[in-house]
Amino acid sequence: MTNPLEIAIVGAGMAGIVCARELQAAGQQGIAIFEKSRGVGGRLTTRRMFDTCVDRGTCYISPKGAEFQSLFDRLIAANIVEIWTDTTHTLTAAGEILADPDLYPRYVTPNGMNQIAKYLATDLDLRCGQRAISIVPDGNLWRLKLEGTESAEILTRQVILAIPAPQAVDLLAPLADILPGEFLAALKAVDFYPSIAIAAGYTPIQLAEWETAYPQVKAVTCTDDPILAWLGVDSSKRHQPAPPAFVLQSTAKFAAKYPHPEDTAAASLAMLERASDRFLPWFRESQWQQPHLWRYAFPKSPRVDDFLSIDLPAPLFCTGDWCRGRKVEDAYLAGLAVANAIRG
Numbered sequence: 490m491t492n493p494l495e496i497a498i499v500g501a502g503m504a505g506i507v508c509a510r511e512l513q514a515a516g517q518q519g520i521a522i523f524e525k526s527r528g529v530g531g532r533l534t535t536r537r538m539f540d541t542c543v544d545r546g547t548c549y550i551s552p553k554g555a556e557f558q559s560l561f562d563r564l565i566a567a568n569i570v571e572i573w574t575d576t577t578h579t580l581t582a583a584g585e586i587l588a589d590p591d592l593y594p595r596y597v598t599p600n601g602m603n604q605i606a607k608y609l610a611t612d613l614d615l616r617c618g619q620r621a622i623s624i625v626p627d628g629n630l631w632r633l634k635l636e637g638t639e640s641a642e643i644l645t646r647q648v649i650l651a652i653p654a655p656q657a658v659d660l661l662a663p664l665a666d667i668l669p670g671e672f673l674a675a676l677k678a679v680d681f682y683p684s685i686a687i688a689a690g691y692t693p694i695q696l697a698e699w700e701t702a703y704p705q706v707k708a709v710t711c712t713d714d715p716i717l718a719w720l721g722v723d724s725s726k727r728h729q730p731a732p733p734a735f736v737l738q739s740t741a742k743f744a745a746k747y748p749h750p751e752d753t754a755a756a757s758l759a760m761l762e763r764a765s766d767r768f769l770p771w772f773r774e775s776q777w778q779q780p781h782l783w784r785y786a787f788p789k790s791p792r793v794d795d796f797l798s799i800d801l802p803a804p805l806f807c808t809g810d811w812c813r814g815r816k817v818e819d820a821y822l823a824g825l826a827v828a829n830a831i832r833g
């Protein structure tokens with residue numbers, strides 16, 4: 490086995506990436522990020538499909554605090570993000586579409602939201618296709634077992650689990666005998682809502698009908714709908730003329746009825762049927778559709794601190810959006826806080 494890493498980060502979502510980036514910028518060496526998927530971003534994801542790219546996770550970002558806004562100022566200067574709209578809409582139970590009055594800019598990335606993660610991950614030691622399957626103490630180090638494109642075991646002086654709390658519980662539950670009870674209990678207390686997100690393609694004529702029926706409407710939150718939570722005109726984010734594509738997100742209650750990835754095709758039909766009833770009749774006749782089940786979409790009961798940590802046998806941190814809220818900004822601030830805690 491080679492020399493131990495200084496810091497192993499599990500999860501290349503916003504929290505893991507920003508943490509690694511801050512530590513590396515402060516001169517810390519020996520950091521590697523292990524990510525089970527093929528690419529970076531986690532729920533800040535983009536998929537290429539049907540001659541376009543579609544954001545089935547985070548659809549836009551609207552910074553609220555000064556620290557996150559300053560990241561966005563840099564992303565704007567680097568031509569990574571731009572304003573998509575400053576007005577989103579709400580579909581009421583009665584079928585009325587109302588403009589939301591907040592007028593915050595909603596930022597998107599014309600080439601897909603995961604460009605933000607890719608940009609922030611430049612120069613990091615990223616090991617994608619590597620799922621952490623166990624963590625055990627080894628002397629005064631942690632031993633991390635990995636499975637994937639390369640199966641391996643590594644030793645590390647510190648571990649950061651930048652993954653949804655239930656996935657951290659899966660990894661840490663076998664250590665129940667040695668971990669402080671309150672630490673595992675605090676992790677177990679954080680539950681997540683599921684969501685099903687569909688990308689669906691339509692014809693240019695259908696898109697023109699949408700624009701006539703709903704002028705300037707790019708994103709709609711559906712209040713009090715049992716099936717649909719949100720709908721967005723995804724192709725309106727793209728610069729080059731892109732095949733018309735919409736993204737629809739389900740409510741948590743609806744997604745809970747379809748807990749297995751193989752059920753998502755049936756869920757997708759029901760969601761498009763519902764969009765036909767609530768918006769325009771042709772939603773059920775999509776040219777193509779691609780559903781995705783997010784088992785851990787949004788934290789149900791986020792914590793109000795930045796991370797959970799123990800020091801046994803060596804430092805271990807758990808962090809992610811769920812430590813502060815439900816958004817990319819929360820993941821960013823949580824990851825930053827872990828980096829600050831390690832830097833001291």
Ligand SMILES: Cc1cc2nc3c(=O)[nH]c(=O)nc-3n(C[C@H](O)[C@H](O)[C@H](O)COP(=O)(O)OP(=O)(O)OC[C@H]3O[C@@H](n4cnc5c(N)ncnc54)[C@H](O)[C@@H]3O)c2cc1C
Nearest residue numbers: 500502503504525531532546547548621809810816817820
């Ligand atoms: C459908 C949807 C729409 C959303 N819309 C918005 C929005 O419009 N605006 C907004 O601000 N936020 C939105 N969010 C929330 C936002 O995506 C999250 O808050 C944020 O991306 C969470 O980042 P994170 O780093 O905490 O976790 P994640 O992005 O979940 O990253 C965790 C990473 O860890 C990896 N991982 C997990 N377990 C392991 C393991 N054992 N080994 C290796 N890797 C592992 C995962 O593959 C993942 O890449 C949305 C989320 C969803 C699902």
